[in-house]
Amino acid sequence: MSNRITFPSDFVWGAATASYQIEGGWDEDGKGESIWDRFSHTPGKVAEGHTGDIACDHYHRWREDVALMKELGLKAYRFSVSWPRVLPQGRGKVNQLGLDFYSRLVDELLRAGITPFATLYHWDLPQPLQDAGGWPERDVTGAFCEYAQAVSRALGDRVRHWMTMNEPHIISFLGYLDGVHAPGHTSREEMLAAAHHVLLAHGMAVPLIRANSKDAQVGIALDHYPQIPASESEADRKAALLQDGVLNRWFLDPLDGKGYPQDVVEHYRSDMRFVQAGDLQTMAAPIDFLGINYYFRYLVRSKEIPEAQNMPPTQFSTGEFTDMGWEVYPQGAYKLLKRLQADYSFPAFYFTENGAACPDHPDAQGEVNDPARISFIKRHLEQMHQAILEGVPLRGYFVWSLLDNFEWAFGYTKRFGIVYVDYPSQKRIPKASANWYRQVIAEGGFPTD
Numbered sequence: 001m002s003n004r005i006t007f008p009s010d011f012v013w014g015a016a017t018a019s020y021q022i023e024g025g026w027d028e029d030g031k032g033e034s035i036w037d038r039f040s041h042t043p044g045k046v047a048e049g050h051t052g053d054i055a056c057d058h059y060h061r062w063r064e065d066v067a068l069m070k071e072l073g074l075k076a077y078r079f080s081v082s083w084p085r086v087l088p089q090g091r092g093k094v095n096q097l098g099l100d101f102y103s104r105l106v107d108e109l110l111r112a113g114i115t116p117f118a119t120l121y122h123w124d125l126p127q128p129l130q131d132a133g134g135w136p137e138r139d140v141t142g143a144f145c146e147y148a149q150a151v152s153r154a155l156g157d158r159v160r161h162w163m164t165m166n167e168p169h170i171i172s173f174l175g176y177l178d179g180v181h182a183p184g185h186t187s188r189e190e191m192l193a194a195a196h197h198v199l200l201a202h203g204m205a206v207p208l209i210r211a212n213s214k215d216a217q218v219g220i221a222l223d224h225y226p227q228i229p230a231s232e233s234e235a236d237r238k239a240a241l242l243q244d245g246v247l248n249r250w251f252l253d254p255l256d257g258k259g260y261p262q263d264v265v266e267h268y269r270s271d272m273r274f275v276q277a278g279d280l281q282t283m284a285a286p287i288d289f290l291g292i293n294y295y296f297r298y299l300v301r302s303k304e305i306p307e308a309q310n311m312p313p314t315q316f317s318t319g320e321f322t323d324m325g326w327e328v329y330p331q332g333a334y335k336l337l338k339r340l341q342a343d344y345s346f347p348a349f350y351f352t353e354n355g356a357a358c359p360d361h362p363d364a365q366g367e368v369n370d371p372a373r374i375s376f377i378k379r380h381l382e383q384m385h386q387a388i389l390e391g392v393p394l395r396g397y398f399v400w401s402l403l404d405n406f407e408w409a410f411g412y413t414k415r416f417g418i419v420y421v422d423y424p425s426q427k428r429i430p431k432a433s434a435n436w437y438r439q440v441i442a443e444g445g446f447p448t449d
């Protein structure tokens, strides 16, 4: 007898993208330069010298792309707005043509019966703001508010679901500490200040969006990483707790009104001089949902205690990895949701990103078969479903990504789409996973094995 998994009838089935990764049109219609334009145009920064100059050419093909979403039966679409398209200098003069692009996109989505979920910042900071110091400079928060005002005023009558930021941790760590993302800096102090200002700008923008968008649901998307100690040793447990603090609690706690986690403050030994009176209250502006981006976990082994002193591992890798080298760990979806519900007071959750990179290519018939992606999504959804049954308010799921696209420092070498993009011709080919997902959406669930 086959069992079925059925999601709540109002569960939001969606797909996600981001402006720099799909739009192209990098200098069209008055758009200003972003840090990703600058970074990708700098030799040696992105695999094979790839840039987002053309990407999926969505800036010109948006109408067909919405038609494709409709054909897939998507209920919602998460996209991001390009800040330098709207404010080419980062602040000051608004570029109406830039706003018009998103206005047309939103109208087309609504005509297709697809709910728009807009993210304001998915990493394409206007270059002039970086020239003035970027996220480590407090002044950037005021510019972000101008931007949030301009976009929510223009779209707030039609967009009801907003995310301020995508992944404050990646913005600060990869951009300002590891240097593998734009702007490519490597400074711990800059990283900490950047993270602070991203959360602060978020908190400042929440009431502005609410004022411009009646009955808006406002949230933020964080990247989450379950930290699993590799053994039951005290050393590994402590290491996992600290890493949970660095990657997860550092962002979750201030958003939830708890301030920065003390154990991590001590670990950084930073003077935290960027924190000003009132900041922690501002950052904790009540939100309507927390966005969860989840791809993989960490199995944590203490580095401080010599290996020999550790107990033998009790937790092992699943041995299954995506094309990114990320471990496939579906139980992480359940663990995250339960943990977030237990430890925090966010009223609702969306899975705002989850998906897998696979080495996809069309076969002789021109079809793209991606059973590993179907299996990945399915197993993650099963875990989410279990959490819903146990009362976790998970309202929707956005697969990353609708289209193969510019995967940051990996350029076009990694394919995350449920739709294949043949870049030379810009032809879109829905993969087997897209057809599977269409059926899941239509039936509100799927049979279990």
Ligand code: FCB
Pocket: 018, 021, 166, 167, 170, 223, 293, 353, 400, 407, 408, 416
């Ligand atoms: C997330 C990003 C998204 C995409 C996926 C694979 O960290 O938000 O843009 O690159 O990873």
